[in-house]
Amino acid sequence: MKDYTYTYKISADDYLTHQLFSASMNEIVKQQRKKGLLLWTSAFFVLAVIFVFLKNYALAAYFGVFGIGFIFIYPIYSRWIYKRFYKRFVYRNFNKTQLETIGLTFSTDDVILSNGENEGKIPISNIELIYEIPSHFFIKLDRGRNIIIPKSQIEAIDSLTKTLTDLAELKSIPYKRMLDWKWK
Numbered sequence: 709m710k711d712y713t714y715t716y717k718i719s720a721d722d723y724l725t726h727q728l729f730s731a732s733m734n735e736i737v738k739q740q741r742k743k744g745l746l747l748w749t750s751a752f753f754v755l756a757v758i759f760v761f762l763k764n765y766a767l768a769a770y771f772g773v774f775g776i777g778f779i780f781i782y783p784i785y786s787r788w789i790y791k792r793f794y795k796r797f798v799y800r801n802f803n804k805t806q807l808e809t810i811g812l813t814f815s816t817d818d819v820i821l822s823n824g825e826n827e828g829k830i831p832i833s834n835i836e837l838i839y840e841i842p843s844h845f846f847i848k849l850d851r852g853r854n855i856i857i858p859k860s861q862i863e864a865i866d867s868l869t870k871t872l873t874d875l876a877e878l879k880s881i882p883y884k885r886m887l888d889w890k891w892k
Contacts, residue, residue: 716861
Protein backbone atom coordinates (compact mmCIF):
# COMPACT_ATOMS: atom_id res chain seq x y z
CA MET A 709 0.00 0.00 0.00
CA LYS A 710 1.36 3.38 -1.00
CA ASP A 711 1.64 6.11 1.65
CA TYR A 712 -1.07 8.76 1.43
CA THR A 713 -1.10 12.00 3.43
CA TYR A 714 -4.13 14.19 3.97
CA THR A 715 -4.29 17.52 5.76
CA TYR A 716 -7.46 19.00 7.19
CA LYS A 717 -8.78 21.31 9.88
CA ILE A 718 -11.05 20.01 12.60
CA SER A 719 -13.53 22.22 14.44
CA ALA A 720 -15.84 21.99 17.43
CA ASP A 721 -18.71 21.20 15.05
CA ASP A 722 -16.81 18.12 13.85
CA TYR A 723 -16.43 16.96 17.45
CA LEU A 724 -20.14 17.63 18.00
CA THR A 725 -21.09 15.56 14.95
CA HIS A 726 -18.91 12.76 16.26
CA GLN A 727 -20.53 12.90 19.70
CA LEU A 728 -24.02 12.83 18.19
CA PHE A 729 -23.09 9.95 15.88
CA SER A 730 -21.61 7.99 18.79
CA ALA A 731 -24.73 8.64 20.86
CA SER A 732 -26.97 7.45 18.03
CA MET A 733 -25.01 4.20 17.84
CA ASN A 734 -24.91 3.64 21.62
CA GLU A 735 -27.47 1.14 22.90
CA ILE A 736 -27.57 2.74 26.37
CA VAL A 737 -28.49 6.14 24.90
CA LYS A 738 -31.16 4.51 22.71
CA GLN A 739 -32.63 2.79 25.78
CA GLN A 740 -32.55 6.04 27.80
CA ARG A 741 -34.47 7.84 25.09
CA LYS A 742 -37.07 5.03 24.89
CA LYS A 743 -37.42 4.98 28.68
CA GLY A 744 -37.91 8.74 28.72
CA LEU A 745 -40.69 8.45 26.15
CA LEU A 746 -42.36 5.62 28.05
CA LEU A 747 -42.02 7.34 31.44
CA TRP A 748 -43.41 10.71 30.36
CA THR A 749 -46.29 9.39 28.27
CA SER A 750 -47.20 6.90 31.01
CA ALA A 751 -47.23 9.72 33.57
CA PHE A 752 -49.63 11.76 31.44
CA PHE A 753 -51.94 8.78 30.88
CA VAL A 754 -51.89 7.88 34.59
CA LEU A 755 -52.85 11.46 35.42
CA ALA A 756 -55.66 11.25 32.84
CA VAL A 757 -56.98 8.06 34.46
CA ILE A 758 -56.76 9.57 37.95
CA PHE A 759 -58.80 12.58 36.82
CA VAL A 760 -61.40 10.28 35.21
CA PHE A 761 -61.85 8.58 38.61
CA LEU A 762 -62.09 12.00 40.26
CA LYS A 763 -64.76 12.90 37.65
CA ASN A 764 -62.74 15.86 36.44
CA TYR A 765 -63.16 15.09 32.75
CA ALA A 766 -61.66 18.34 31.50
CA LEU A 767 -58.29 17.62 33.13
CA ALA A 768 -58.55 13.95 32.12
CA ALA A 769 -59.03 14.98 28.49
CA TYR A 770 -56.21 17.53 28.80
CA PHE A 771 -53.71 14.96 30.08
CA GLY A 772 -54.94 12.30 27.63
CA VAL A 773 -54.51 14.60 24.65
CA PHE A 774 -51.21 15.88 25.98
CA GLY A 775 -50.01 12.27 26.46
CA ILE A 776 -50.88 11.41 22.85
CA GLY A 777 -49.25 14.62 21.61
CA PHE A 778 -46.16 13.97 23.68
CA ILE A 779 -45.61 10.67 21.84
CA PHE A 780 -44.96 12.77 18.73
CA ILE A 781 -43.23 15.69 20.43
CA TYR A 782 -40.84 13.71 22.63
CA PRO A 783 -38.49 12.53 19.84
CA ILE A 784 -37.98 16.14 18.76
CA TYR A 785 -37.56 17.29 22.36
CA SER A 786 -35.16 14.43 23.15
CA ARG A 787 -33.09 15.16 20.04
CA TRP A 788 -32.84 18.83 21.07
CA ILE A 789 -31.90 17.99 24.70
CA TYR A 790 -29.14 15.55 23.70
CA LYS A 791 -27.74 17.92 21.09
CA ARG A 792 -27.71 20.77 23.61
CA PHE A 793 -25.92 18.54 26.16
CA TYR A 794 -23.24 17.41 23.70
CA LYS A 795 -22.82 20.93 22.32
CA ARG A 796 -22.12 22.29 25.80
CA PHE A 797 -19.70 19.44 26.45
CA VAL A 798 -17.80 20.00 23.19
CA TYR A 799 -17.62 23.79 23.47
CA ARG A 800 -16.51 23.55 27.09
CA ASN A 801 -13.62 21.29 26.06
CA PHE A 802 -12.72 22.80 22.69
CA ASN A 803 -11.34 26.25 21.95
CA LYS A 804 -13.95 27.67 19.54
CA THR A 805 -11.62 30.23 18.00
CA GLN A 806 -8.85 27.80 17.10
CA LEU A 807 -9.19 25.23 14.36
CA GLU A 808 -6.80 22.35 14.77
CA THR A 809 -4.86 21.36 11.63
CA ILE A 810 -4.36 17.62 11.40
CA GLY A 811 -1.99 15.70 9.18
CA LEU A 812 -3.10 12.13 8.54
CA THR A 813 -0.84 9.63 6.80
CA PHE A 814 -1.79 6.06 5.91
CA SER A 815 1.07 3.63 5.42
CA THR A 816 1.15 -0.13 5.15
CA ASP A 817 1.33 -0.78 8.88
CA ASP A 818 0.50 2.53 10.59
CA VAL A 819 -1.71 5.57 10.64
CA ILE A 820 0.35 8.64 11.53
CA LEU A 821 -1.44 11.64 13.04
CA SER A 822 0.23 14.98 13.53
CA ASN A 823 -0.98 18.43 14.53
CA GLY A 824 2.21 20.46 14.04
CA GLU A 825 3.40 20.01 17.62
CA ASN A 826 2.87 16.30 18.24
CA GLU A 827 2.90 13.17 16.17
CA GLY A 828 1.50 9.76 16.94
CA LYS A 829 1.72 6.39 15.23
CA ILE A 830 -1.23 4.09 15.46
CA PRO A 831 -0.83 0.53 14.23
CA ILE A 832 -3.41 -0.40 11.60
CA SER A 833 -4.22 -3.43 13.76
CA ASN A 834 -5.74 -0.98 16.31
CA ILE A 835 -8.47 0.03 13.85
CA GLU A 836 -11.70 -1.71 14.78
CA LEU A 837 -14.15 -0.13 12.37
CA ILE A 838 -14.50 2.61 9.77
CA TYR A 839 -17.76 4.57 9.51
CA GLU A 840 -18.70 6.81 6.61
CA ILE A 841 -21.57 9.24 7.06
CA PRO A 842 -22.58 12.06 4.67
CA SER A 843 -20.26 14.63 6.23
CA HIS A 844 -17.47 12.66 7.94
CA PHE A 845 -15.38 9.55 8.23
CA PHE A 846 -14.93 8.13 11.73
CA ILE A 847 -12.17 5.61 12.28
CA LYS A 848 -12.89 3.73 15.48
CA LEU A 849 -9.77 2.58 17.28
CA ASP A 850 -9.34 0.24 20.21
CA ARG A 851 -9.95 1.56 23.74
CA GLY A 852 -12.73 3.88 22.53
CA ARG A 853 -10.51 6.31 20.64
CA ASN A 854 -11.55 7.72 17.26
CA ILE A 855 -10.12 9.62 14.34
CA ILE A 856 -12.52 12.24 12.98
CA ILE A 857 -12.16 13.22 9.33
CA PRO A 858 -14.52 15.94 8.00
CA LYS A 859 -15.17 15.34 4.30
CA SER A 860 -15.58 19.06 3.63
CA GLN A 861 -11.95 19.67 4.65
CA ILE A 862 -10.41 17.03 2.37
CA GLU A 863 -9.47 18.19 -1.12
CA ALA A 864 -8.97 14.70 -2.55
CA ILE A 865 -12.10 13.11 -1.06
CA ASP A 866 -12.27 10.38 -3.72
CA SER A 867 -8.68 9.42 -2.98
CA LEU A 868 -9.37 9.26 0.75
CA THR A 869 -12.51 7.17 0.22
CA LYS A 870 -10.54 4.76 -1.95
CA THR A 871 -7.69 4.64 0.59
CA LEU A 872 -10.09 3.80 3.41
CA THR A 873 -12.05 1.18 1.46
CA ASP A 874 -8.82 -0.42 0.23
CA LEU A 875 -7.43 -0.42 3.77
CA ALA A 876 -10.62 -2.00 5.09
CA GLU A 877 -10.54 -4.67 2.41
CA LEU A 878 -6.80 -5.37 2.74
CA LYS A 879 -6.79 -5.61 6.54
CA SER A 880 -10.32 -7.09 6.96
CA ILE A 881 -11.61 -4.05 8.84
CA PRO A 882 -15.38 -3.60 8.84
CA TYR A 883 -16.40 -0.58 6.74
CA LYS A 884 -19.90 0.77 7.39
CA ARG A 885 -21.24 3.23 4.87
CA MET A 886 -24.16 5.07 6.47
CA LEU A 887 -24.83 7.80 3.94
CA ASP A 888 -28.39 8.31 5.16
CA TRP A 889 -27.37 8.94 8.78
CA LYS A 890 -28.81 12.04 10.36
CA TRP A 891 -29.08 12.99 14.04
CA LYS A 892 -32.61 12.13 15.12
